[in-house]
């Protein structure tokens with residue numbers, strides 16, 4: 001058993017992880033219910049003088065389970081990626097200022113990745129930095145966005161153009177909140193969960209657990225989230241400021257996925273759908289290069305299909321092939337000007353030392369006659 005395979009404690013308990021992210025540790029607690037403010041403060045050394053709770057209109061119910069707006073100031077944002085902008089950051093900063101929060105305050109983000117990215121960014125600049133706690137309420141947030149320390153907002157039409165590395169000291173993943181998550185958001189988070197299951201060396205048990213389809217019973221869900229958190233946390237620990245190394249593996253499926261998102265027209269296809277299709281392309285690429293064993297590729301493709309993802313190429317929403325290829329070439333996950341490709345290996349995944357030739361890329365993306 002390697003360090004990435006910490007078995008979770010039995011269901012019903014709190015799974016607790018501590019990651020060392022440079023300046024300070026990050027504690028991640030997988031719970032059932034939303035933590036009340038009292039529990040959050042108990043976990044916070046040097047109790048803050050004031051607290052600001054940030055949520056969006058959809059995550060107001062779990063936020064109210066932390067504390068009521070009568071007890072502590074709230075900032076309620078409009079939901080969605082289109083609101084992940086500078087205005088959102090400014091609203092948080094203004095609310096904190098209006099409510100008289102000082103440097104020894106605590107911001108609590110209660111929501112999905114948009115709320116945690118925006119609140120984290122605002123916390124990193126408010127009075128040069130106040131403490132941050134994230135209560136993540138979406139599957140994508142739990143298995144990805146809440147863990148680590150990246151914050152940010154979209155700017156000038158560019159995703160995450162502004163941001164900071166500012167790890168929350170305390171992260172709660174209350175599984176009960178997922179009961180109200182819309183199916184499309186569930187599917188979006190599931191693609192990242194499947195991605196992580198592929199990346200974990202010896203993660204075959206997690207992959208078979210996910211084979212059952214999107215309806216995961218609670219113990220399996222807890223196990224899956226715990227394994228994903230343990231994996232992401234250890235990878236980020238190795239490289240908290242994303243300078244290279246194994247962290248790039250987390251981009252499995254993303255080069256193809258981002259290109260599909262942009263060629264189909266932003267918003268026409270969900271991030272999760274695009275990543276899942278990208279994972280399928282990475283499988284085919286890896287198999288063509290003799291890196292991804294055919295049996296493993298078949299297993300992954302079946303898993304993606306069981307979850308209702310499109311795996312065939314070309315994707316029906318791909319749009320203009322030239323736009324797709326252009327987007328693939330300029331994906332921001334580039335290393336020294338060359339797009340990075342991650343493919344499944346016999347155990348986990350690996351980064352291709354060189355990008356594949358255009359002919360092969362066109363073939364696996366189903367683009368003919370160029």
Ligand SMILES: NC(=O)c1ccc[n+]([C@@H]2O[C@H](COP(=O)([O-])OP(=O)(O)OC[C@H]3O[C@@H](n4cnc5c(N)ncnc54)[C@H](O)[C@@H]3O)[C@@H](O)[C@H]2O)c1
Pocket residue numbers: 056057058059079080081084111112113114115117137138139140141144145146147148149150151160177178179180181182185188
């Ligand atoms: N910081 C990081 O390391 C990191 C990693 C991955 C993704 N992200 C970012 O995360 C964002 C995507 O995260 P997301 O998918 O959680 O998006 P999101 O925050 O927009 O949430 C998706 C939708 O689900 C709603 N929602 C969330 N929890 C709910 C609940 N329990 N019940 C009902 N509705 C709920 C939200 O209001 C929203 O409408 C992107 O902006 C992405 O850039 C950041």
